[in-house]
Amino acid sequence: MADDGGVHEDVERLDREGRERGHGEAQDRAIRRLHGRRRYRWVVHARAPASTANLGPGFDTLAIALSLYVHVEVEPADELSLRLEGEGGDLPADGTHLAARVARQVLGHDRVAITVRSEIPVGRGLGSSAALAVATAAACGANDPLTLAARLDGHPENAGASVLGGLVAAADVDGHPVTVRLPLDRGLAFVVLVPSRPLATARARQALPAQVRLGEAAFNLGRLGLLIAGLGDRRLLVKEATEDRLHQSARASLFPQSGHLLAGLVDAGALASCWSGAGPSLLGICTVEAAPRVRGAGDELLASAGVPGRALLLKADLEGLGVEDPSLPARAPSD
Secondary structure: OOOOHHHHHHHHHHHHHHHOOOOHHHHHHHHHHHHHHOOOOEEEEEEEEEEEEOOOOOEEEEEEEEEEEEEEEEEEEEOOEEEEOOOOOOOOOOOHHHHHHHHHHOOOOOOOEEEEEEOOOOOOOOHHHHHHHHHHHHOOOOOHHHHHHHHHHHHEEEHHHHHHHHHEEEEOOEEEEEEEEEEEOOOOEEEEEEEEOOOHHHHHHHHOOOOOHHHHHHHHHHHHHHHHHHHOOOOOOOHHOOOOOOHHHHHHHOOOOHHHHHHHHHHHHHHHHHEEOOOOOEEEEOOOOOOHHHHHHHHHHHHHHOOOEEEEEEOEEEOEEEOOOOOOOOOOOOO
């Protein structure tokens, strides 16, 4: 492979700038990686899954990773270059893009070429921003992609699911995200109704009340216990487990057909249904056996409600974040 003078210059420049202003451990590691590969052009590939959050009563707390993915490739360059493919491909490919902002946070600069290939619909309540932040941070060499993504995106539950996979509970503890993976029954599948029209998370957040009554909080806590039990063992999952009094009813004014669609998912065979994140996507939690039937009914439900969109049949992603870094030694296969 031919020598790459641009990469060599980047190495020297990073060293010089780092000595002048000091750089953190993540930048140190990125510099060492460039030193080790400076005669070659390294490309790091990271993949992170989508996620569905809240799940009814688990507002800003629970999320499940889903089998839709964003792929991010990062390599050194003389200046920022962004290539966007798939979902989100129409967003501005400049320094305001989330991938560029994440790169600057990790590396201290944005002299990189970033390719983003996404299957995750943007602005539909499927954790597209968190997944992108996680994958970009990992591809840039961040030591803690979860914390960085949670800080930039503001949703530790989505970031946690994209990093850990499966069902995740998250909380902010003294300004730091703490995430725990919970049991998730592998006999569950998920049907997602994805309207063609997005709903901005900020607008959905503005629809929420500033305060809630004690009884409403207690209602959600009771349903949350039922939900966690049912997600761990599908035989225990009842449709009431996804009931909520904190956010879904408040957001229904932004999507008047949501109530009809949620009820229709259960009538079609879903065990329970709820909003996915801040919406407008709606989630049907199904047995693996019933999911294809529910997915077919989902397309009919959208059409009958006059809502352009599509129904997706997805599995839970149990792997979470994956990274392929040619600058790191290959791991020996496990016994």
